[in-house]
Amino acid sequence: MLSKRIIACLDVRDGKLAKSVKFVDTKDIGDPVEKAKQYYADHLDELVFYDITASSEKRGIMLDVVEAVAAQIFIPFSVGGGVREVADATRLRLAGAEKVNVNTAAVQDPDLIARCSEAIGAQSTVLSMDVLRSGETASGYEIVIHGGRTRTGIDALEWALRAERLGAGEIVVNSIDADGTREGYELTLTRLIADAVRVPVIASGGAGKPEHLYDVLTEGHADAALVASMVHYGHYTVPELKQYLAGRGVKVRL
Amino acid sequence: MITIVDYNAGNLRSVKRACDAVGIDAVFTPDPERVARADRLIFPGVGHAKTAMDTLVKTGLADAVRHVVARGVPVLGICVGAQLVLESSEEGPTPGLGFLPGHTRLLRVNDPRLKVPHMGWNAVRVEQRHPLLDHLQAGDELYFVHSYYLDPSEPQHLFATTEHGQRFCCALGRDNLFATQFHPEKSGKLGLELLTRFARWSGTPC
Numbered sequence: 001m002l003s004k005r006i007i008a009c010l011d012v013r014d015g016k017l018a019k020s021v022k023f024v025d026t027k028d029i030g031d032p033v034e035k036a037k038q039y040y041a042d043h044l045d046e047l048v049f050y051d052i053t054a055s056s057e058k059r060g061i062m063l064d065v066v067e068a069v070a071a072q073i074f075i076p077f078s079v080g081g082g083v084r085e086v087a088d089a090t091r092l093r094l095a096g097a098e099k100v101n102v103n104t105a106a107v108q109d110p111d112l113i114a115r116c117s118e119a120i121g122a123q124s125t126v127l128s129m130d131v132l133r134s135g136e137t138a139s140g141y142e143i144v145i146h147g148g149r150t151r152t153g154i155d156a157l158e159w160a161l162r163a164e165r166l167g168a169g170e171i172v173v174n175s176i177d178a179d180g181t182r183e184g185y186e187l188t189l190t191r192l193i194a195d196a197v198r199v200p201v202i203a204s205g206g207a208g209k210p211e212h213l214y215d216v217l218t219e220g221h222a223d224a225a226l227v228a229s230m231v232h233y234g235h236y237t238v239p240e241l242k243q244y245l246a247g248r249g250v251k252v253r254l
Numbered sequence: 255m256i257t258i259v260d261y262n263a264g265n266l267r268s269v270k271r272a273c274d275a276v277g278i279d280a281v282f283t284p285d286p287e288r289v290a291r292a293d294r295l296i297f298p299g300v301g302h303a304k305t306a307m308d309t310l311v312k313t314g315l316a317d318a319v320r321h322v323v324a325r326g327v328p329v330l331g332i333c334v335g336a337q338l339v340l341e342s343s344e345e346g347p348t349p350g351l352g353f354l355p356g357h358t359r360l361l362r363v364n365d366p367r368l369k370v371p372h373m374g375w376n377a378v379r380v381e382q383r384h385p386l387l388d389h390l391q392a393g394d395e396l397y398f399v400h401s402y403y404l405d406p407s408e409p410q411h412l413f414a415t416t417e418h419g420q421r422f423c424c425a426l427g428r429d430n431l432f433a434t435q436f437h438p439e440k441s442g443k444l445g446l447e448l449l450t451r452f453a454r455w456s457g458t459p460c
Binding site (some may be wrong): 002038070073120123169170200212221253 | 373
C-alpha cells in the first residue's frame with residue numbers, strides 16, 4: 001500500500017528561501033540547499049521548489065540551486081515557477097528536477113501540458129493550480145494566475161480534468177484562500193479535485209498543525225500534503241508530523 | 255567502473271548523481287561499443303517503453319546491452335530498463351529485449367481511490383534472497399513511479415513484490431542480471447545502499 005507523502009515546499013527567490021503569506025510580503029529565511037539537506041536527513045518524502053524570482057535574468061540562479069540540491073538529496077524533487085516552454089522544463093530536468101510544475105503559462109497555453117508530457121513524460125509533468133473560491137464558476141472554485149493576482153473565470157474542476165487529459169501526471173491544488181493562514185487546507189476543494197481525477201493530487205495551502213495534514217489526507221482524499229512554514233520555521237519537524245499521522249492510522253514512511 | 259547506458263532516459267543523470275554521492279565511479283555513454291565492453295552496466299529508463307525500445311534498437315544499444323548480459327558481467331535495470339528485460343510490454347505495445355520470460359502489463363486497479371500512475375513510496379517485500387536486497391527489512395519503503403508492472407513467467411526470477419491494488423513483482427533477475435521497478439536513485443539511503451551493493455556485486459544471485 002502506498003504511503004501518503006509529506007512534501008516540503010520551498011519558495012526560492014533569487015536563489016534564497018522566501019516564504020509568502022497569501023502570496024505577498026515575502027521574506028528571506030535562509031539557504032535552500034541547507035534546508036533541503038536537513039529535510040532529506042529527516043526522511044522527507046519529496047521536495048518542491050517554486051522559483052518566485054521576478055526577473056527572468058535571475059532565473060539562471062535557480063538552475064544552480066536545482067543542481068546543488070540534486071547532488072545531495074536522493075528523493076523525488078520537483079521544481080516550478082516561470083516554466084513557459086518545453087525548453088524550460090527540459091533544462092530543469094537536466095539540472096536534476098524529477099518533476100516540473102507548470103502553472104500560469106499552462107492556463108494561457110494549455111497545449112504546454114501536452115508538449116511537456118510528450119517531452120519529459122507524464123510522470124514528470126505536474127500541473128500546479130492556484131484556486132480561489134468563487135461564485136462565478138459551476139464548481140464554486142476558480143483558477144487564478146500570476147501568483148494569485150489575476151482571476152481567469154476558468155472553473156477549477158474543469159481545468160483539472162482538462163490538464164489530466166492533456167497529460168499531467170500529477171496535480172497540485174493550492175488554495176489561495178487558505179494559503180498562509182495556517183488554519184487548515186481547503187478540504188472541500190481538495191476532495192472535489194482528488195475524486196474527479198485519476199492522477200495523484202497534492203494538497204497545498206493552509207497547513208499549520210499536524211491535524212490539518214490528517215484531515216486533508218483522510219477527509220480531503222489527498223495523496224500528498226504540502227507543508228511550508230510549519231516546518232521551515234521549526235514549529236514542527238517532518239518526523240514529528242509523520243509520527244502524529246502514523247499514530248492516527250495514516251500510512252506514512254517513517 | 256560502472257557504465258550507464260545513455261539513450262535519453264530521463265533518470266540517467268539522477269542515477270549518475272546517486273553513484274557520485276556514494277563514491278561509485280560511473281560514466282554514461284551513448285556509444286554501443288563502449289556499452290558492449292562494460293564490466294558493470296546500469297540500464298536506466300523513465301518514460302514510454304516503446305519509445306525507449308525503438309531508440310535502443312535504432313542506436314544499436316539494444317544489441318550492445320544484449321552482448322553485455324551474455325558476457326555475464328553484472329547488469330542492473332531500472333524502471334523502464336527493468337520492463338524491457340522481459341519479452342514484451344503492453345505500453346506501445348512493443349517487444350522487449352527478452353532476457354527473461356514474461357511481460358510488462360498495464361496496472362489496472364479497481365479501487366477508485368487508488369491512483370495510476372503508482373507514484374510514491376511503497377513497502378517492498380523480499381520474496382527470494384538476493385545480495386542487492388539483503389539490506390532491506392520488512393516494511394522498508396522505496397520510491398516508485400510507473401503505470402505498467404513486471405510480470406515474469408518463472409517464479410524463480412521473481413525477487414521482490416509490492417502492492418497497489420494487486421500484488422506485483424518489483425524486482426526480478428537471473429544470474430548476472432537484476433532489475434527493479436522502483437528507483438534506487440530516488441529511494442533515499444536504502445536506494446543508495448542498493449547501488450553500493452551493485453558496485454561490489456559479483457554477478458551471482460547468492
